[in-house]
Amino acid sequence: MKKSRFLNILSLIVLLVMAGGSAVYALSGPDRVMDYADLLSDSEESSLREKLDSISTEYECDVVAVTVDSMNGKTAQDFADDFYDFRGYGYGSDRSGILFLVDMGERAWAFSTRGDGIFAFNDDGLAYMEEEIIPYLSDGDYNGAFREYASLCEKFLKKAETGTAYSASDMPKRMLSGEMTAILAAGGVGLGFLGTLLMKGQLKSVRAKETAADYIRQGSFKLIRNEDTFLYSRVTKVPRPKDENRSGGGGHSTTHRSSSGASHGGRSGHF
Protein backbone atom coordinates (compact mmCIF):
# COMPACT_ATOMS: atom_id res chain seq x y z
CA MET A 1 0.00 0.00 0.00
CA LYS A 2 1.19 3.54 -0.71
CA LYS A 3 0.78 4.80 2.84
CA SER A 4 2.95 2.13 4.47
CA ARG A 5 5.57 2.46 1.72
CA PHE A 6 5.69 6.20 2.36
CA LEU A 7 6.09 5.59 6.08
CA ASN A 8 8.85 3.08 5.40
CA ILE A 9 10.78 5.50 3.25
CA LEU A 10 10.23 8.29 5.82
CA SER A 11 11.51 6.23 8.75
CA LEU A 12 14.45 5.06 6.62
CA ILE A 13 15.36 8.65 5.90
CA VAL A 14 15.03 9.58 9.58
CA LEU A 15 17.26 6.65 10.58
CA LEU A 16 19.85 7.58 7.98
CA VAL A 17 19.88 11.18 9.11
CA MET A 18 20.29 10.12 12.73
CA ALA A 19 23.04 7.69 11.84
CA GLY A 20 24.69 10.30 9.66
CA GLY A 21 24.27 12.81 12.44
CA SER A 22 25.98 10.63 15.00
CA ALA A 23 28.65 9.76 12.46
CA VAL A 24 29.22 13.44 11.98
CA TYR A 25 29.27 13.78 15.73
CA ALA A 26 31.84 11.02 15.97
CA LEU A 27 33.99 12.64 13.24
CA SER A 28 34.00 15.99 15.00
CA GLY A 29 35.50 14.41 18.12
CA PRO A 30 34.94 15.26 21.79
CA ASP A 31 33.72 18.69 22.96
CA ARG A 32 36.56 21.20 22.93
CA VAL A 33 35.17 23.35 25.75
CA MET A 34 34.59 21.50 29.04
CA ASP A 35 33.60 24.07 31.67
CA TYR A 36 33.10 21.84 34.73
CA ALA A 37 33.90 24.67 37.12
CA ASP A 38 31.26 26.78 35.41
CA LEU A 39 33.48 29.82 34.99
CA LEU A 40 31.81 30.90 31.75
CA SER A 41 28.26 31.89 30.98
CA ASP A 42 26.33 29.89 28.38
CA SER A 43 26.80 32.49 25.67
CA GLU A 44 30.54 32.86 26.46
CA GLU A 45 30.93 29.10 26.36
CA SER A 46 29.23 28.60 23.01
CA SER A 47 31.06 31.53 21.50
CA LEU A 48 34.37 30.05 22.70
CA ARG A 49 33.44 26.62 21.40
CA GLU A 50 32.65 28.05 17.98
CA LYS A 51 35.99 29.82 17.89
CA LEU A 52 38.05 26.80 19.01
CA ASP A 53 36.24 24.50 16.59
CA SER A 54 36.98 26.82 13.70
CA ILE A 55 40.69 27.16 14.61
CA SER A 56 41.10 23.45 15.15
CA THR A 57 39.60 22.52 11.80
CA GLU A 58 41.47 25.15 9.90
CA TYR A 59 44.91 24.21 11.25
CA GLU A 60 44.17 20.53 11.87
CA CYS A 61 45.27 20.87 15.46
CA ASP A 62 42.87 20.49 18.41
CA VAL A 63 42.65 23.56 20.61
CA VAL A 64 40.94 22.59 23.88
CA ALA A 65 39.83 24.50 27.00
CA VAL A 66 39.00 22.79 30.30
CA THR A 67 38.02 24.11 33.73
CA VAL A 68 37.63 21.93 36.83
CA ASP A 69 37.04 22.36 40.57
CA SER A 70 39.33 19.61 41.71
CA MET A 71 42.11 17.47 40.25
CA ASN A 72 41.82 14.57 42.66
CA GLY A 73 45.35 14.97 43.96
CA LYS A 74 47.04 14.95 40.55
CA THR A 75 49.41 17.70 39.53
CA ALA A 76 48.02 20.14 36.99
CA GLN A 77 50.41 18.95 34.28
CA ASP A 78 49.52 15.27 34.79
CA PHE A 79 45.82 16.04 34.94
CA ALA A 80 46.00 18.06 31.70
CA ASP A 81 48.05 15.36 29.91
CA ASP A 82 45.71 12.58 31.01
CA PHE A 83 42.56 14.52 30.21
CA TYR A 84 43.87 15.09 26.69
CA ASP A 85 44.97 11.48 26.14
CA PHE A 86 41.92 9.72 27.61
CA ARG A 87 39.25 11.98 26.15
CA GLY A 88 40.57 11.32 22.66
CA TYR A 89 41.66 14.78 21.53
CA GLY A 90 44.11 15.31 18.72
CA TYR A 91 44.34 15.33 14.91
CA GLY A 92 46.02 12.65 12.88
CA SER A 93 48.11 9.76 14.10
CA ASP A 94 50.27 12.15 16.12
CA ARG A 95 47.16 13.40 17.90
CA SER A 96 48.25 17.02 17.42
CA GLY A 97 46.75 19.63 19.71
CA ILE A 98 46.99 21.85 22.77
CA LEU A 99 44.93 21.85 25.96
CA PHE A 100 44.60 24.65 28.51
CA LEU A 101 43.45 23.60 31.98
CA VAL A 102 42.27 25.86 34.81
CA ASP A 103 41.68 24.31 38.25
CA MET A 104 39.82 26.43 40.79
CA GLY A 105 40.51 24.03 43.66
CA GLU A 106 44.23 24.75 43.88
CA ARG A 107 44.16 27.78 41.58
CA ALA A 108 46.46 25.95 39.23
CA TRP A 109 46.75 26.02 35.45
CA ALA A 110 48.53 23.98 32.81
CA PHE A 111 49.19 23.76 29.07
CA SER A 112 49.55 20.35 27.52
CA THR A 113 50.73 19.86 23.94
CA ARG A 114 50.98 16.81 21.73
CA GLY A 115 52.12 15.99 18.19
CA ASP A 116 52.45 19.11 16.00
CA GLY A 117 51.30 21.14 18.99
CA ILE A 118 54.69 20.49 20.61
CA PHE A 119 56.34 22.17 17.60
CA ALA A 120 53.92 25.06 17.29
CA PHE A 121 53.95 25.82 21.03
CA ASN A 122 57.58 25.48 22.15
CA ASP A 123 59.07 26.46 25.52
CA ASP A 124 59.41 30.13 24.51
CA GLY A 125 55.90 30.16 23.09
CA LEU A 126 54.32 28.63 26.19
CA ALA A 127 56.20 31.13 28.38
CA TYR A 128 54.84 33.94 26.21
CA MET A 129 51.31 32.56 26.47
CA GLU A 130 51.67 32.34 30.24
CA GLU A 131 52.66 36.02 30.38
CA GLU A 132 49.71 37.06 28.29
CA ILE A 133 46.95 34.81 29.65
CA ILE A 134 47.53 34.19 33.36
CA PRO A 135 47.06 37.85 34.40
CA TYR A 136 43.48 37.55 33.24
CA LEU A 137 43.00 34.58 35.59
CA SER A 138 44.55 36.49 38.46
CA ASP A 139 42.12 39.33 37.78
CA GLY A 140 39.19 36.90 37.76
CA ASP A 141 38.43 37.61 34.10
CA TYR A 142 38.05 33.99 32.98
CA ASN A 143 36.31 34.82 29.75
CA GLY A 144 39.11 37.21 28.94
CA ALA A 145 41.69 34.52 29.66
CA PHE A 146 40.09 32.03 27.29
CA ARG A 147 39.52 34.61 24.58
CA GLU A 148 43.21 35.49 24.76
CA TYR A 149 44.06 31.79 24.70
CA ALA A 150 42.01 31.29 21.53
CA SER A 151 43.47 34.36 19.87
CA LEU A 152 47.08 33.37 20.66
CA CYS A 153 46.59 29.78 19.57
CA GLU A 154 45.37 31.05 16.23
CA LYS A 155 48.44 33.28 15.89
CA PHE A 156 50.86 30.55 16.86
CA LEU A 157 49.30 27.94 14.61
CA LYS A 158 49.25 30.34 11.69
CA LYS A 159 52.93 31.05 12.25
CA ALA A 160 53.77 27.35 12.59
CA GLU A 161 52.26 26.74 9.14
CA THR A 162 55.11 28.74 7.61
CA GLY A 163 57.50 26.08 8.82
CA THR A 164 58.97 28.02 11.74
CA ALA A 165 57.28 28.47 15.11
CA TYR A 166 57.47 31.58 17.28
CA SER A 167 60.50 31.52 19.56
CA ALA A 168 62.50 33.84 21.81
CA SER A 169 64.06 35.78 18.94
CA ASP A 170 60.81 35.97 17.00
CA MET A 171 57.66 36.58 19.04
CA PRO A 172 54.27 37.97 18.18
CA LYS A 173 54.13 41.73 18.59
CA ARG A 174 52.44 43.00 21.69
CA MET A 175 51.83 46.34 23.37
CA LEU A 176 54.94 47.80 24.94
CA SER A 177 55.32 47.52 28.71
CA GLY A 178 54.36 50.39 31.01
CA GLU A 179 58.03 51.03 31.70
CA MET A 180 58.93 51.31 28.05
CA THR A 181 55.93 53.50 27.34
CA ALA A 182 56.95 55.85 30.14
CA ILE A 183 60.49 56.05 28.78
CA LEU A 184 59.22 56.80 25.27
CA ALA A 185 56.81 59.39 26.63
CA ALA A 186 59.69 61.08 28.44
CA GLY A 187 61.64 60.92 25.18
CA GLY A 188 58.76 62.54 23.34
CA VAL A 189 58.55 65.36 25.87
CA GLY A 190 62.31 65.79 25.67
CA LEU A 191 62.17 66.09 21.90
CA GLY A 192 59.28 68.53 22.23
CA PHE A 193 61.38 70.81 24.41
CA LEU A 194 64.40 70.35 22.21
CA GLY A 195 62.42 71.30 19.13
CA THR A 196 61.12 74.50 20.67
CA LEU A 197 64.58 75.29 21.98
CA LEU A 198 65.85 75.22 18.41
CA MET A 199 62.94 77.37 17.29
CA LYS A 200 63.66 79.90 20.02
CA GLY A 201 67.26 79.88 18.88
CA GLN A 202 66.03 81.24 15.55
CA LEU A 203 64.81 84.35 17.34
CA LYS A 204 68.09 85.13 19.05
CA SER A 205 70.83 86.78 17.03
CA VAL A 206 72.64 89.03 19.46
CA ARG A 207 75.69 87.39 20.91
CA ALA A 208 79.17 88.58 21.80
CA LYS A 209 82.11 87.24 19.82
CA GLU A 210 84.40 84.90 21.68
CA THR A 211 87.39 85.35 19.38
CA ALA A 212 89.06 87.83 17.09
CA ALA A 213 89.20 85.23 14.33
CA ASP A 214 88.05 87.69 11.64
CA TYR A 215 90.99 89.96 12.37
CA ILE A 216 93.88 87.53 12.13
CA ARG A 217 96.26 88.68 9.45
CA GLN A 218 96.18 86.03 6.74
CA GLY A 219 99.13 83.70 6.86
CA SER A 220 100.62 85.34 9.93
CA PHE A 221 100.44 82.26 12.11
CA LYS A 222 103.85 80.74 12.65
CA LEU A 223 104.58 77.74 14.75
CA ILE A 224 107.98 78.28 16.30
CA ARG A 225 108.32 75.20 18.35
CA ASN A 226 106.37 71.99 18.74
CA GLU A 227 107.19 68.90 20.71
CA ASP A 228 105.10 65.84 21.32
CA THR A 229 106.97 63.99 24.05
CA PHE A 230 106.07 60.42 24.89
CA LEU A 231 106.29 59.88 28.64
CA TYR A 232 105.10 56.39 29.54
CA SER A 233 102.29 53.93 28.92
CA ARG A 234 100.08 51.57 30.83
CA VAL A 235 98.22 48.46 29.77
CA THR A 236 95.02 47.33 31.42
CA LYS A 237 93.05 44.21 30.68
CA VAL A 238 89.44 43.25 31.11
CA PRO A 239 88.23 39.66 30.97
CA ARG A 240 86.00 38.93 28.04
CA PRO A 241 82.42 38.05 28.76
CA LYS A 242 81.66 34.46 27.82
CA ASP A 243 78.89 34.21 25.26
CA GLU A 244 75.86 32.47 26.72
CA ASN A 245 74.45 29.55 24.87
CA ARG A 246 71.69 30.82 22.69
CA SER A 247 69.43 28.46 20.85
CA GLY A 248 69.60 30.77 17.83
CA GLY A 249 66.87 30.47 15.21
CA GLY A 250 64.05 28.22 16.27
CA GLY A 251 62.79 27.39 19.73
CA HIS A 252 63.19 24.31 21.81
CA SER A 253 60.39 22.24 23.29
CA THR A 254 60.94 20.27 26.46
CA THR A 255 58.87 17.09 26.46
CA HIS A 256 57.88 14.53 29.08
CA ARG A 257 55.91 11.30 29.05
CA SER A 258 52.34 11.17 30.35
CA SER A 259 50.96 8.24 32.32
CA SER A 260 49.81 6.62 29.09
CA GLY A 261 53.36 6.83 27.69
CA ALA A 262 52.63 9.56 25.16
CA SER A 263 55.10 12.38 24.60
CA HIS A 264 53.74 15.78 25.72
CA GLY A 265 55.09 19.32 25.91
CA GLY A 266 53.71 21.63 28.57
CA ARG A 267 53.92 24.32 31.17
CA SER A 268 52.07 24.85 34.46
CA GLY A 269 51.78 27.14 37.44
CA HIS A 270 49.45 28.86 39.86
CA PHE A 271 47.49 32.09 39.79
Added chain:
Amino acid sequence: MSQIREYKCPSCGGVLHFDSGVQKMRCEYCGTELEVSALEEYNEQLNEDLPESINWNMATGAEWNPGEQSNMRTYVCKSCGGEIMADENTAATSCPFCGSPVVLMEKVSGALRPDVVIPFKLDKEAAKEAYRKHLKGKILLPKMFKEENHIDEIQGIYVPFWLFDASTDAAARYNGTKTSTWQDKNYIYTRTSYYSIYRNGQMQFDHVPVDGSSRMADDMMEAIEPFDFNEAVDFQTAYLAGYLADSYDVSVEDSIGRANARIRQSTENALRSTVSGYSTLNTVNSSIRISDGHSSYALYPVWFMNTTWKGQTFVFAMNGQTGKMVGDLPADTMKLWIWRIAIALGSFALLYLVVWLFQ
Protein backbone atom coordinates in the same frame (compact mmCIF):
# COMPACT_ATOMS: atom_id res chain seq x y z
CA MET B 1 130.17 68.46 37.69
CA SER B 2 126.96 66.72 38.40
CA GLN B 3 124.22 68.41 40.28
CA ILE B 4 122.01 66.58 42.70
CA ARG B 5 118.54 67.19 41.43
CA GLU B 6 115.21 65.56 42.21
CA TYR B 7 112.97 64.66 39.30
CA LYS B 8 109.23 64.30 39.81
CA CYS B 9 107.14 61.55 38.26
CA PRO B 10 104.66 63.01 35.72
CA SER B 11 102.07 60.42 36.74
CA CYS B 12 102.00 60.64 40.54
CA GLY B 13 104.55 63.28 41.56
CA GLY B 14 106.78 60.81 43.37
CA VAL B 15 110.57 60.76 43.23
CA LEU B 16 112.27 59.26 40.15
CA HIS B 17 115.42 57.20 40.31
CA PHE B 18 117.59 55.86 37.54
CA ASP B 19 117.13 52.11 37.48
CA SER B 20 120.27 50.49 36.10
CA GLY B 21 118.47 47.20 35.55
CA VAL B 22 116.10 48.55 32.90
CA GLN B 23 118.26 51.60 32.01
CA LYS B 24 115.33 53.94 32.55
CA MET B 25 114.01 56.41 35.12
CA ARG B 26 111.66 54.65 37.52
CA CYS B 27 109.19 56.03 40.03
CA GLU B 28 109.57 54.27 43.35
CA TYR B 29 106.00 55.11 44.28
CA CYS B 30 103.88 54.09 41.31
CA GLY B 31 106.29 52.04 39.25
CA THR B 32 106.06 54.17 36.07
CA GLU B 33 109.12 54.01 33.83
CA LEU B 34 110.36 56.75 31.49
CA GLU B 35 113.18 57.10 29.01
CA VAL B 36 115.82 59.53 30.23
CA SER B 37 115.54 61.67 27.09
CA ALA B 38 111.77 61.93 27.47
CA LEU B 39 112.18 63.14 31.03
CA GLU B 40 114.71 65.76 29.97
CA GLU B 41 112.40 67.12 27.29
CA TYR B 42 109.47 67.16 29.68
CA ASN B 43 111.35 69.17 32.26
CA GLU B 44 112.52 71.60 29.63
CA GLN B 45 108.91 72.22 28.65
CA LEU B 46 108.02 72.83 32.29
CA ASN B 47 110.63 75.55 32.47
CA GLU B 48 109.45 77.19 29.30
CA ASP B 49 106.15 78.35 30.70
CA LEU B 50 106.47 82.03 29.86
CA PRO B 51 105.48 84.90 32.05
CA GLU B 52 102.80 87.00 30.42
CA SER B 53 103.54 90.46 29.13
CA ILE B 54 101.20 92.75 27.33
CA ASN B 55 102.43 96.03 25.82
CA TRP B 56 100.14 98.51 24.22
CA ASN B 57 101.08 101.63 22.41
CA MET B 58 98.31 104.05 23.21
CA ALA B 59 99.09 106.81 20.76
CA THR B 60 95.75 107.30 19.11
CA GLY B 61 93.58 109.95 17.69
CA ALA B 62 94.90 113.26 16.56
CA GLU B 63 93.55 116.62 17.49
CA TRP B 64 90.84 118.17 15.36
CA ASN B 65 91.90 120.28 12.41
CA PRO B 66 91.09 123.95 12.78
CA GLY B 67 87.65 124.77 11.49
CA GLU B 68 86.36 121.22 11.57
CA GLN B 69 84.89 121.51 14.98
CA SER B 70 82.82 124.50 14.06
CA ASN B 71 80.93 122.35 11.57
CA MET B 72 80.04 119.77 14.16
CA ARG B 73 77.15 119.93 16.53
CA THR B 74 76.53 117.82 19.58
CA TYR B 75 73.00 117.11 20.60
CA VAL B 76 72.06 115.98 24.05
CA CYS B 77 68.84 114.13 24.66
CA LYS B 78 66.94 115.51 27.66
CA SER B 79 65.33 112.15 28.27
CA CYS B 80 68.22 109.69 28.32
CA GLY B 81 71.31 111.89 28.20
CA GLY B 82 72.45 110.37 24.95
CA GLU B 83 75.02 112.43 23.03
CA ILE B 84 74.93 112.57 19.28
CA MET B 85 77.35 114.35 17.00
CA ALA B 86 76.13 115.61 13.69
CA ASP B 87 77.28 117.74 10.82
CA GLU B 88 75.73 121.20 11.16
CA ASN B 89 73.60 120.58 8.10
CA THR B 90 71.92 117.54 9.55
CA ALA B 91 68.97 118.02 11.80
CA ALA B 92 68.60 115.44 14.48
CA THR B 93 64.93 115.23 15.25
CA SER B 94 64.59 112.31 17.60
CA CYS B 95 67.00 110.50 19.85
CA PRO B 96 68.00 107.14 18.36
CA PHE B 97 68.49 105.69 21.80
CA CYS B 98 65.14 106.37 23.39
CA GLY B 99 62.93 107.92 20.73
CA SER B 100 62.21 111.27 22.36
CA PRO B 101 62.92 114.56 20.54
CA VAL B 102 66.37 116.13 21.03
CA VAL B 103 66.64 119.41 22.73
CA LEU B 104 69.96 121.09 23.41
CA MET B 105 72.70 122.05 21.05
CA GLU B 106 76.32 122.35 22.02
CA LYS B 107 79.52 122.75 20.12
CA VAL B 108 81.77 119.74 19.97
CA SER B 109 84.77 120.14 22.22
CA GLY B 110 87.42 118.08 23.83
CA ALA B 111 86.59 114.97 21.94
CA LEU B 112 89.20 113.28 19.79
CA ARG B 113 89.08 113.32 16.03
CA PRO B 114 88.44 109.93 14.49
CA ASP B 115 91.34 108.42 12.54
CA VAL B 116 89.27 106.47 10.06
CA VAL B 117 85.70 105.95 9.00
CA ILE B 118 83.94 103.25 7.00
CA PRO B 119 81.30 105.18 5.05
CA PHE B 120 77.72 103.94 4.79
CA LYS B 121 77.48 101.54 1.88
CA LEU B 122 73.80 100.59 2.24
CA ASP B 123 70.91 103.01 2.34
CA LYS B 124 67.69 103.23 4.35
CA GLU B 125 65.76 101.13 1.84
CA ALA B 126 68.30 98.33 2.14
CA ALA B 127 67.92 98.54 5.91
CA LYS B 128 64.12 98.24 5.71
CA GLU B 129 64.45 95.28 3.39
CA ALA B 130 66.93 93.60 5.72
CA TYR B 131 64.54 94.09 8.61
CA ARG B 132 61.71 92.45 6.69
CA LYS B 133 63.95 89.53 5.86
CA HIS B 134 65.04 89.28 9.48
CA LEU B 135 61.44 88.65 10.53
CA LYS B 136 60.82 86.00 7.88
CA GLY B 137 60.82 82.33 8.64
CA LYS B 138 60.80 82.71 12.41
CA ILE B 139 58.35 80.07 13.48
CA LEU B 140 57.63 81.34 16.98
CA LEU B 141 57.40 85.04 16.12
CA PRO B 142 54.00 86.43 17.16
CA LYS B 143 51.97 87.40 14.11
CA MET B 144 51.08 90.79 15.56
CA PHE B 145 54.74 91.71 15.83
CA LYS B 146 55.18 91.66 12.08
CA GLU B 147 52.19 93.93 11.64
CA GLU B 148 52.74 96.50 14.33
CA ASN B 149 56.23 97.76 13.66
CA HIS B 150 57.87 101.15 13.27
CA ILE B 151 59.76 100.49 10.15
CA ASP B 152 60.14 104.16 9.22
CA GLU B 153 62.01 105.08 12.32
CA ILE B 154 65.35 103.83 11.10
CA GLN B 155 68.40 105.92 11.81
CA GLY B 156 71.90 105.68 10.40
CA ILE B 157 74.49 106.27 13.10
CA TYR B 158 78.28 106.14 13.03
CA VAL B 159 79.30 104.13 16.10
CA PRO B 160 82.68 104.87 17.72
CA PHE B 161 85.10 101.95 17.90
CA TRP B 162 88.61 101.50 19.23
CA LEU B 163 90.59 99.35 16.79
CA PHE B 164 93.47 97.30 18.08
CA ASP B 165 96.45 95.83 16.20
CA ALA B 166 98.75 93.42 17.96
CA SER B 167 101.45 90.79 17.57
CA THR B 168 101.14 87.82 19.85
CA ASP B 169 103.58 85.18 20.99
CA ALA B 170 101.92 82.36 22.86
CA ALA B 171 102.98 79.09 24.39
CA ALA B 172 100.90 76.25 25.70
CA ARG B 173 101.53 72.89 27.27
CA TYR B 174 99.07 70.00 27.10
CA ASN B 175 98.67 66.52 28.50
CA GLY B 176 97.47 64.06 25.92
CA THR B 177 96.74 60.37 25.72
CA LYS B 178 96.56 57.89 22.90
CA THR B 179 94.81 54.56 23.28
CA SER B 180 94.87 51.34 21.38
CA THR B 181 93.07 48.09 22.08
CA TRP B 182 93.42 44.51 21.05
CA GLN B 183 92.17 41.20 22.36
CA ASP B 184 92.94 37.56 22.67
CA LYS B 185 90.82 34.63 23.69
CA ASN B 186 90.38 35.66 27.31
CA TYR B 187 91.03 39.37 27.65
CA ILE B 188 90.49 42.77 26.07
CA TYR B 189 93.68 44.88 26.40
CA THR B 190 93.90 48.67 26.41
CA ARG B 191 97.19 50.51 26.16
CA THR B 192 97.11 54.16 27.25
CA SER B 193 100.15 56.22 26.28
CA TYR B 194 100.79 59.55 28.01
CA TYR B 195 102.34 62.52 26.26
CA SER B 196 103.45 65.99 27.21
CA ILE B 197 102.84 68.35 24.30
CA TYR B 198 104.35 71.78 23.86
CA ARG B 199 103.49 74.45 21.32
CA ASN B 200 104.84 77.96 20.79
CA GLY B 201 103.50 80.15 18.01
CA GLN B 202 103.18 83.74 16.79
CA MET B 203 100.48 85.60 14.90
CA GLN B 204 99.28 89.09 13.99
CA PHE B 205 95.92 90.76 14.49
CA ASP B 206 94.69 93.82 12.64
CA HIS B 207 91.89 96.21 13.60
CA VAL B 208 90.15 94.22 16.34
CA PRO B 209 87.15 96.44 17.11
CA VAL B 210 85.86 97.29 20.58
CA ASP B 211 82.68 99.32 21.03
CA GLY B 212 83.63 102.73 22.41
CA SER B 213 80.13 103.83 23.34
CA SER B 214 78.48 102.77 26.55
CA ARG B 215 75.10 103.44 24.98
CA MET B 216 75.49 100.82 22.27
CA ALA B 217 75.25 97.31 23.66
CA ASP B 218 78.64 95.68 23.19
CA ASP B 219 77.26 92.27 22.32
CA MET B 220 75.04 93.78 19.65
CA MET B 221 77.96 95.65 18.09
CA GLU B 222 80.03 92.45 18.08
CA ALA B 223 77.14 90.50 16.60
CA ILE B 224 77.10 92.63 13.43
CA GLU B 225 80.81 92.09 12.82
CA PRO B 226 82.91 91.71 10.82
CA PHE B 227 83.59 95.12 9.34
CA ASP B 228 85.90 95.12 6.35
CA PHE B 229 88.68 97.55 7.08
CA ASN B 230 89.77 97.58 3.45
CA GLU B 231 86.92 99.99 2.78
CA ALA B 232 87.93 102.37 5.56
CA VAL B 233 89.04 105.86 4.59
CA ASP B 234 90.66 108.75 6.38
CA PHE B 235 88.10 110.69 8.31
CA GLN B 236 86.42 113.74 6.75
CA THR B 237 83.46 115.51 8.34
CA ALA B 238 81.69 115.35 4.98
CA TYR B 239 80.99 111.66 5.49
CA LEU B 240 78.76 112.50 8.44
CA ALA B 241 76.31 114.49 6.34
CA GLY B 242 72.85 112.99 6.59
CA TYR B 243 73.82 110.68 9.41
CA LEU B 244 74.29 110.93 13.12
CA ALA B 245 77.44 109.98 14.94
CA ASP B 246 78.00 108.94 18.48
CA SER B 247 81.11 110.10 20.27
CA TYR B 248 83.07 107.75 22.44
CA ASP B 249 82.58 107.67 26.17
CA VAL B 250 84.60 104.56 26.98
CA SER B 251 88.32 105.26 27.09
CA VAL B 252 90.79 103.25 25.11
CA GLU B 253 92.36 101.95 28.32
CA ASP B 254 89.03 100.54 29.41
CA SER B 255 88.51 98.88 26.06
CA ILE B 256 91.78 96.99 25.99
CA GLY B 257 90.50 94.23 28.26
CA ARG B 258 87.91 93.16 25.74
CA ALA B 259 90.40 93.16 22.86
CA ASN B 260 92.84 91.14 24.96
CA ALA B 261 90.27 88.52 25.78
CA ARG B 262 89.33 87.93 22.15
CA ILE B 263 92.92 87.99 20.91
CA ARG B 264 94.01 85.57 23.59
CA GLN B 265 91.20 83.17 22.78
CA SER B 266 92.02 83.21 19.07
CA THR B 267 95.69 82.58 19.75
CA GLU B 268 94.96 79.68 22.11
CA ASN B 269 92.61 78.18 19.53
CA ALA B 270 95.25 78.48 16.82
CA LEU B 271 97.83 76.66 18.94
CA ARG B 272 95.39 73.97 19.96
CA SER B 273 94.43 73.29 16.37
CA THR B 274 97.99 72.19 15.65
CA VAL B 275 97.67 69.27 18.07
CA SER B 276 95.99 66.18 16.68
CA GLY B 277 95.83 62.45 17.01
CA TYR B 278 95.07 62.21 20.72
CA SER B 279 92.08 60.59 22.36
CA THR B 280 92.16 63.02 25.25
CA LEU B 281 93.78 66.42 25.41
CA ASN B 282 93.77 69.02 28.13
CA THR B 283 95.61 72.27 28.54
CA VAL B 284 97.91 72.41 31.51
CA ASN B 285 99.38 75.84 31.04
CA SER B 286 99.11 78.66 28.55
CA SER B 287 100.62 82.10 28.40
CA ILE B 288 100.50 84.91 25.89
CA ARG B 289 102.74 87.90 25.18
CA ILE B 290 101.17 90.79 23.32
CA SER B 291 103.53 93.32 21.76
CA ASP B 292 103.46 96.04 19.10
CA GLY B 293 100.00 96.89 20.38
CA HIS B 294 98.54 99.86 18.58
CA SER B 295 95.09 101.40 18.77
CA SER B 296 93.13 103.79 16.58
CA TYR B 297 89.77 105.54 16.74
CA ALA B 298 87.20 104.73 14.08
CA LEU B 299 83.58 105.41 13.18
CA TYR B 300 81.71 102.43 11.72
CA PRO B 301 78.29 102.66 10.03
CA VAL B 302 75.26 101.08 11.69
CA TRP B 303 71.53 101.35 10.97
CA PHE B 304 69.45 101.35 14.18
CA MET B 305 65.81 100.71 14.87
CA ASN B 306 63.66 100.51 18.02
CA THR B 307 60.28 98.88 18.34
CA THR B 308 58.03 98.69 21.36
CA TRP B 309 55.70 95.72 21.66
CA LYS B 310 53.72 94.65 24.68
CA GLY B 311 55.64 97.06 26.85
CA GLN B 312 59.06 95.72 25.82
CA THR B 313 61.61 97.52 23.69
CA PHE B 314 63.32 95.63 20.89
CA VAL B 315 66.46 97.03 19.29
CA PHE B 316 67.72 96.01 15.87
CA ALA B 317 71.04 96.88 14.31
CA MET B 318 72.31 96.42 10.78
CA ASN B 319 75.91 96.65 9.67
CA GLY B 320 75.86 99.65 7.30
CA GLN B 321 78.67 98.15 5.23
CA THR B 322 77.84 94.45 4.96
CA GLY B 323 74.10 94.39 5.60
CA LYS B 324 74.21 91.88 8.46
CA MET B 325 71.20 92.42 10.68
CA VAL B 326 70.76 91.37 14.31
CA GLY B 327 68.15 91.85 16.98
CA ASP B 328 66.47 89.46 19.39
CA LEU B 329 62.81 88.76 18.75
CA PRO B 330 60.04 87.74 21.15
CA ALA B 331 58.42 84.31 21.17
CA ASP B 332 54.66 83.79 21.09
CA THR B 333 53.94 81.74 24.23
CA MET B 334 50.86 80.08 22.82
CA LYS B 335 52.64 79.00 19.65
CA LEU B 336 55.53 77.75 21.78
CA TRP B 337 53.35 75.41 23.79
CA ILE B 338 51.37 74.23 20.81
CA TRP B 339 54.59 73.26 19.03
CA ARG B 340 56.00 71.66 22.14
CA ILE B 341 52.95 69.47 22.61
CA ALA B 342 52.65 68.66 18.92
CA ILE B 343 56.28 67.57 18.65
CA ALA B 344 56.05 65.61 21.91
CA LEU B 345 52.97 63.69 20.75
CA GLY B 346 54.32 63.18 17.26
CA SER B 347 57.69 61.88 18.36
CA PHE B 348 56.13 59.68 21.05
CA ALA B 349 53.92 58.08 18.40
CA LEU B 350 56.86 57.62 16.05
CA LEU B 351 59.16 56.21 18.75
CA TYR B 352 56.44 53.83 19.92
CA LEU B 353 55.92 52.59 16.38
CA VAL B 354 59.63 52.06 15.77
CA VAL B 355 60.22 50.26 19.08
CA TRP B 356 57.09 48.17 18.56
CA LEU B 357 58.23 47.10 15.10
CA PHE B 358 61.67 46.14 16.27
CA GLN B 359 60.51 44.12 19.30
